[in-house]
C-alpha cells in the first residue's frame with residue numbers, strides 16, 4: 001500500500017475525534033426536538049444555546065447574531081438573496097468580486113436574472129481587490145457589497161477591515177465569505193465591520209452540512225428558508241443539534257492554539273513553495289507569503305496537463321486539486337486563475353496543494369520528491 005498524503009484541506013478536513021465525541025450523545029441520548037416543551041428536550045435546547053455562546057465569544061459578537069445553516073453555500077445564498085430582497089426598494093446594485101466561490105457567483109447570477117445589477121470587482125495579479133476601485137464602483141443604488149475574506153484557490157487575503165471601515169456608515173450592507181479564513185486568520189467581528197459573515201464547519205475539522213451566518217443586529221435581511229419558525233423565526237427547520245455542537249467544539253479547539261498552528265503551517269507552506277520553485281518551469285500562483293493563507297500553495301507547472309499530474313500524484317497517494325473544474329463535461333480553466341491574468345493553458349497547468357493540522361514536514365518533503373520524479 002502506498003502512503004496516503006492529504007494535501008487538499010481547503011476542499012474539506014477530517015472531523016476531529018474530540019468533535020465526534022462531543023456530538024455523539026446528541027444523536028441517540030439527547031435526541032429530543034429542541035422546540036418541544038417537555039424537560040427531556042431541554043438538553044438539546046441547552047446544547048444549542050451553549051454552542052451559540054461559544055461561537056459568539058470566539059468571534060466577538062452577540063449570541064443573537066449567530067444563525068445556524070446547512071453550510072457555507074446556504075450562508076452565502078441567504079446573505080445575498082436575503083439582503084437583496086429586503087433592500088430592493090432602495091436600489092438594485094450589488095458589488096462582488098471576480099474571484100468569489102461559486103456559492104456567491106451563482107447566487108449573484110440568479111439575482112441578475114431577477115433584475116439586480118451586479119458589478120464584479122477585478123483583482124490584481126495576486127488576487128487582491130483595491131479599495132480605491134471599490135470606491136469608484138459605489139453608486140447611489142448600491143445596496144450590498146460581498147467580498148471574500150480569503151480566496152479558496154490561491155489563498156489571497158482581502159483587506160476586509162479597511163473595506164468595512166469605509167462602508168460602515170454608507171448605508172450599504174457588507175458581507176464576507178470567511179469560509180476559508182477560519183483557522184488561518186483571527187476573525188474579530190468587532191474589528192471587521194461586516195454586517196454578514198459566512199463560515200462552514202467542514203473546512204475546519206467539524207462535520208459537513210453545518211455552517212453559520214453571522215447577521216449583525218439591525219441588519220435588514222429577509223428569510224431564505226420558511227417553516228416552523230426555529231431560530232427566532234429567522235431560519236426555520238429543526239436544528240441540526242449534533243452539527244451545532246460539532247461546529248462549536250471544532251471552533252473551540254481551533255481557537256485554543258490558533259497562533260502556534262498558523263505559524264507551524266506557515267513554515268511548512270514556505271518550505272513547500274521554496275522547494276517547489278527549484279523545479280524547472282514551476283511558478284507560484286497568487287500572492288507572496290505574507291498576504292497568503294498559511295495553508296495554501298498554488299503552483300503552475302508550465303506546459304504540463306494539470307489533470308494528468310493529479311492522476312500521477314494520486315497514484316503516489318497524494319491528494320491535491322486542479323486549477324480547473326469539470327463543468328458540463330468540459331474542463332474549464334479556473335475563473336480565479338484567469339482573473340489574476342493566467343492564460344487558459346497556464347490555468348490548466350496549475351495545481352493547488354493545501355496543508356492542515358495533520359501535515360508534517362515529512363509529508364511536504366515526500367510530495368516534493370514525488371513531484372520531481374513525476375516531472376522528470
Ligand SMILES: *Cc1c(COP(=O)(O)O)cnc(C)c1O
Pocket residue numbers: 010070071072073074076101103148151152177179180200201202203209211
Ligand atoms: C467550501 C466553500 C464554500 C461552500 O461551503 P459548503 O459548506 O461546502 O457549502 C463557500 N465558500 C468558500 C470560499 C468555500 O471554500
